[in-house]
Amino acid sequence: MATKAVHVSDIPMLDQVPENAASLSLYATRLPVGVDVSKGGNNLSKFMVIGHRGHGMNILHSADRRMKVFKENSILSFNNAAKHPIDYIEFDVQVTKDDVAIIFHDNFILSQENGSVVEKRVTDLTINEFFTYGPQREASKEGKPLVRKVNGNVVSWHVESDDHSCTLQEAFQQVNPKLGFNIELKFDDNLVYEQDHLTHMLEVILKVVFEHAQDRPIIFSSFQPDAALLMKKLQQKYPVYFLTNGGTSVYDDVRRNSLEEARKLAVGGGLDGIVSEVKGIFGNPAAVREIKESNLGLLTYGKLNNYPETVHVQQLMGVDGVIVDLVEEITRAVEETKTRKGYGDVKSEEKEKGLGGSGIELSFLLNLISQVIRH
Known part of the structure; x- marks a missing residue:
């Protein structure tokens, strides 16, 4: 398939969530879906779509x-994600003070109480205390109203x-x-964890x-390098992936600062893969x-995964799957390719660079995306 000339100025910012499904139209092809990664490693033979936090x-x-x-x-979010042809849902797991595994993303839970914002570390709460926040299981009960901090401002958590x-x-x-579960082992970047506590x-x-x-x-996946390594030592049944920002952020722990460091950690620790921004x-x-x-x-996450075009480019690059927020839109785009055939070959030099795929000039697309990100 031939590509057409596209000016960067004609394309909305790719790191913003698109307002309309399939809002970018660089090309019409979409990607196949369906994969079982339960065996881990590099056995991913098909492209995978994962629902972010459901x-x-x-x-x-x-x-x-x-x-x-x-x-x-939430269960509501998970079950609505399951209505679409996704392979997995991704969610965050922490452990309460009284040793209950709960699903919640933020390190701190915030509530508006008597006109003030009260902030508590999630792992310092018991399960009963945790359940007092937000909607309650019993309709007659009212939970503490949840809020979040966004760019320093307090925002009501209304959906x-x-x-609950x-x-x-x-x-x-x-x-x-x-439906598969991608369980992110959630830990606070600002805390130092002793091995016994992690274990x-x-x-x-x-x-x-x-x-x-x-x-x-x-x-299993985790941004915490030691947690990922320990999980692999504690069990061999399920694959463990190391989560990384891929060099887009800098941390004190050098293992988190590049894809190469992530690869070395994964190989050295016997992990099964990497999840990169x-x-x-x-x-x-x-x-x-x-990798x-x-x-x-290799899986990826990030706002760019809400665009069918950037998802398709990753498939051509050899990425095994994407974690997405716009589950309905991306899975619909993915399903469309099941009836599409006749893709051409990529250029031979791109095959030699390991950028194999079909029907598109991948170097053009990568250059375009790079320019848009910097724009």
Whole structure:
């Protein structure tokens, strides 16, 4: 398929969530879907779509209603995501003070009480204390109103379809068993964790998984390098991926500062793959080949994954799957390719660079995306 000339100025900012599905139209092809990564490693033979925090994360200050339809990290969000042809849902797991694995993203939970914002660390709460926030299971009860801080401002956590908080066990029991779980092991970047403490929390999570997963596909992932390495040592049944910003942010821990460091950690620790911020991949496309040659799986996350075009480019690059917020729009675009055939070959020099795919000049697309990101 031939590409047409496109000016960067004609394209909206790619790191903004698009207001309309398939809002970029660089080309018409879409990608296939469906993969089982339960065996880990580089066995991913098909492209995978994963729902971020279920049906998508909540961006409370966004004018786009799609970012505030369902409460993120809730059974309601998970089951609505399951209505679409996705492979996995991704969600964040922490452990309460009394050793219950819960699903919640933020390190701190904030509530508006008596005109003041009260902030508490999630892992300092008991399960009963955690459940007092937000919508309650019993209609007659009223929970503490949840708020979030956005760019220093306090914003009410209002969504169109709200739901109460849930535990990891409840997710296993109440979500379609055919839907895979990408369980992010959530830890605070600003804390130093002793190995015994990390081990204890991981064992709490593993107990729930072993008791309730049955045949459900599972992937573990974590930004915390030591947690990822420990999880792999504690069990061999499920793949473990290292989460990284791919060099788009700088941390004190050098292992988190580049795709190359992520690859070395994964290889050295016997991990099964890497999950990178998509900008890291576009900024260093050669890293894809190096990661794949190391027999590692490669997934990405980030706002750019809400565009069918950038998702398709990643498939051509050899990325194994994407974590997305716009589940309905991306899966619909993905499904469209199932009836499309007849893609041409990429140029031979692109094959030699490990940028293989079909029907598109990949170097053009990568250059275009790079320019738009910097624009």
